[in-house]
Amino acid sequence: MNKEVIKNSEYKIKRSKIIKAKKLTEHEKFFEIALPNAECLDHDPGQFVEVSLFGVGEAPISISSSPTQRHSFELVVRAVGRFTNEMHKLESGDEIGIRGPFGQGFPVRILEGNDLLFVAGGLGIVPMRSLINYVMDNRRDFGKVNILLGCKTPKDMLFGDEVALWEKRMDVNFSCTVDRADPDWAGNVGLITSLIPGVTLDPNRTFAIVVGPPIMYKFVVKELLAKNIPERQILLSLERHMKCGLGRCGHCQIQDIYCCQDGPVFSYDKIKNIKGAI
């Protein structure tokens, strides 16, 4: 058997540096990462990277920061399996491997000039934050902005400081709900779907951006359609196991779609007839 080094393999990682690591909740940890030689990741909001730790493996992780932040990018990782638990042990200064960015993110050019309705459930806020902060940084390029946020309990809320800012801004309508309140909670209690009927919007010029756990999509889409938002203006980010990121390994496949290359962001009209998509 012969062996050769290949310079431009798709499996080559970029040796990147964690420049900030911070526990956000009991299960979620925040990482700010810089690519080598101050290279810009140059991603679109909604794309993902493959994060690598040799000896442990690789995992696809959504990018949480806006591309307007050029010197670094941010990830938020929930500890659920072997890789993410190992990743939680990492701190500022540690090295980590990055491949990507991968996939089709949110179609920012198409969204420009339109009203936006963000619907984020649970960890969905993590990828959605890349677009929300992009919109905040380019606020005059977009119409009205509504943000609906849902989480299990108040202490599960991520990015509390930023959420407080969105709440305060005069150019954003913000609502939030929790499934279960605690004694200090004075806000809404209930599922995120309960917030949608109360939003005032012009359906023809509104794009809804929905990110959340798989179970959420059916119910949220129903409410959005009830608001007369056209199917092609409902954008969903689908969760699948993007093992290779290259449209090949088969794990993220939904019928003939490879989620890692054709998605993860799809408009509802493209996937509504695809069995198993949502």
Next chain:
Amino acid sequence: MQYLILKKDRLNDLISSLALRKKVVAPVKKENNNYSFEEVKSAKEISLEYIPTILPPKKYFMPQYETLVEYDISEGQKMDAVVEYENMILFGVHTCDLAGIQSLNIVFSDRPKDLNYLIRKNKIIIIGLECNKLCDEYATCALMDNDLPNGGYDLFFTDLGDYFYVHVNTQAGDDIVDETKLFEPSDTSHEKDLEKLREQKRKLFVNKFGIDHQEIPNIFDKSVNSPIWEDIGNRCLSCGNCTNVCPTCYCFDIKDVPNLDLKTGKRIRVWDSCQNETFAKVAGGENFREKRSDRKRHRFYRKFKYPVNRYSRFFCTGCGRCTRTCMANISLIDTLNQLIKENSAK
């Protein structure tokens, strides 16, 4: 286009002279009417008459285990991307397996290109071998139009009694002809012998499905909710045998294998199977193809529908391996016939 002949009594000279230059692999008889592509040194070891080998030649193009990356984490995430390959001559590849290799070539040269596959494939010379007889009742090569050669080889041999009629298809094939000096020119009598064989084959290789394979994607369009998927799903054991032996199944997993020092190691690509229960499961616990019927349907659609959309090509070669190997006796022929029947009743 060049056609030559090789006298049968020169085959051993050919194989042994090739084996001096390169690794030669060819079909070798194993127990219980099984065959396997293995390294050979002489023609004696080769089975010229064989039914599809247990594993297709896929194992040389996309090895079950292959190193993608070598790493060293003594100081950070140091790594080199590598390709492993072997110069070899693959002798005696049937037309169904040539079609399988062509399918894999398309998948791995799709963007982003897979250099590991593409570098390795160009180190392998392929010598095809025509099937004079239908191998057994499981093959559907006549339906898939793979009973006759459709390219994808350097040289192609047809056994015509005391000699092989040889199609020289590439420069690499011509180099073998030049280097070994064992081949002789052909004339019209040889051409007639070939035509006679092909005429006989038309009677043996018969599509018994009553439809052309081009109609299958339309049938699959209407078969998403067919009861057949529940039926075969109920019988399926999710063992993954069908995907392992399939010449066009290429799904994989990527794993790290640390060395004992726990500092160095390899990142490898290994065969995976969409039939495994956890194949489409995500970290959050959701499993997008939890039911065996969903996984079975997925595999059939990946042979007869999705690749036709994407590559205008069927990823079933008709080799029959999935049926031969299935422990639950799930038959590709019965499944297709059932779908055709359901569809004609509609």
